[in-house]
Amino acid sequence: MSTQISTLRPPGHRAADFVVTAIEGRIAAGELPDGAPLPPERDLIESYGVSRTVVREAVATLASRGLVETRPRFRPVVRRPGFDAAMAAASGVVGHLLMQSGGVKNLYDTRIFLEAALVRQAALQARKDDIEALRRALDANGEAIPDSDAFYRTDVAFHAVLYEIPRNPVFPAIHRAFTGWLAPQWTRMPRSPERNRMNFQRHSDIYNAIRDRDPDAASEALTAHLNAAWEYVRGTFDEA
Known part of the structure; x- marks a missing residue:
C-alpha cells in the first residue's frame, strides 16, 4: 500500500490535498458529472491508499470550494464548478475580513464602484428587454413599500x-x-414605509437614467443612492 501512495502522490504533498486534486480532475473531465454521488468512502480509501480521516478532510475541502454538496447520512453529490462555487470558496476568508476594522466599508465601497460601472454600461448598451426587466423589478419594489421584508427582497432583485x-x-x-456577505449586517437596519419610499425613489432615478440613455446620470444616481444608504445604516455596524 505504501508503494501505491508514493507512486500516486508526489513527495511533499499532503495526502488530503492529493485526493482533492485527483477528485477535482475527475469532475473537470466529466468522469464525475454534476449531480452524481461521489464514490463510497471505502472506495475512495482504497483508490487513493489513504485513511478515512484523509478522505473526509478532502471531501470537506471540496465542499468548501462548492464542488460537492454534503448532507448528513447521504453520500456527497458533485456540483458543477461555476463562479458561484468560486465565490463560496472565498466566503470563509471574506467573513474574517468583514470582522476587521473597516472591512464592511471596504466591501461596500467595492460594491458602489462596480455598480456605478454597471449602470453606466446599462445606460449605453442595455437592450429593450433589459430595460423592461428593470422596469418590472422597479414596479415590484414600489408595490412592496408597505411591507419592509418584501421591500428588502425586491430591493435585492432590482439590483440583481x-x-x-x-x-x-x-x-x-x-x-x-455580495448579498450573502452583507445580509447579516444589512438586515439589522431599521426599516419603515417612509424610508422604503425614499429608496424606491432612488431606484426610480437609476431606472430613468438608464431608460433615457444617460450614463452620467445613471452613475450619479446609483452612487448617491448607495452612499445615502451607507450613511443611514453604518450605525448598525461595529465600525463607524
Missing part, C-alpha cells in the same frame, strides 16, 4: 437585474456573493 444586463456570468455570481 443590473448585474444580469452585461450577460456575463461573473457579475450575477458577484451580486449573490
Whole structure:
C-alpha cells in the first residue's frame, strides 16, 4: 500500500490535498458529472491508499470550494464548478475580513464602484428587454413599500437585474456573493414605509437614467443612492 501512495502522490504533498486534486480532475473531465454521488468512502480509501480521516478532510475541502454538496447520512453529490462555487470558496476568508476594522466599508465601497460601472454600461448598451426587466423589478419594489421584508427582497432583485444586463456570468455570481456577505449586517437596519419610499425613489432615478440613455446620470444616481444608504445604516455596524 505504501508503494501505491508514493507512486500516486508526489513527495511533499499532503495526502488530503492529493485526493482533492485527483477528485477535482475527475469532475473537470466529466468522469464525475454534476449531480452524481461521489464514490463510497471505502472506495475512495482504497483508490487513493489513504485513511478515512484523509478522505473526509478532502471531501470537506471540496465542499468548501462548492464542488460537492454534503448532507448528513447521504453520500456527497458533485456540483458543477461555476463562479458561484468560486465565490463560496472565498466566503470563509471574506467573513474574517468583514470582522476587521473597516472591512464592511471596504466591501461596500467595492460594491458602489462596480455598480456605478454597471449602470453606466446599462445606460449605453442595455437592450429593450433589459430595460423592461428593470422596469418590472422597479414596479415590484414600489408595490412592496408597505411591507419592509418584501421591500428588502425586491430591493435585492432590482439590483440583481443590473448585474444580469452585461450577460456575463461573473457579475450575477458577484451580486449573490455580495448579498450573502452583507445580509447579516444589512438586515439589522431599521426599516419603515417612509424610508422604503425614499429608496424606491432612488431606484426610480437609476431606472430613468438608464431608460433615457444617460450614463452620467445613471452613475450619479446609483452612487448617491448607495452612499445615502451607507450613511443611514453604518450605525448598525461595529465600525463607524
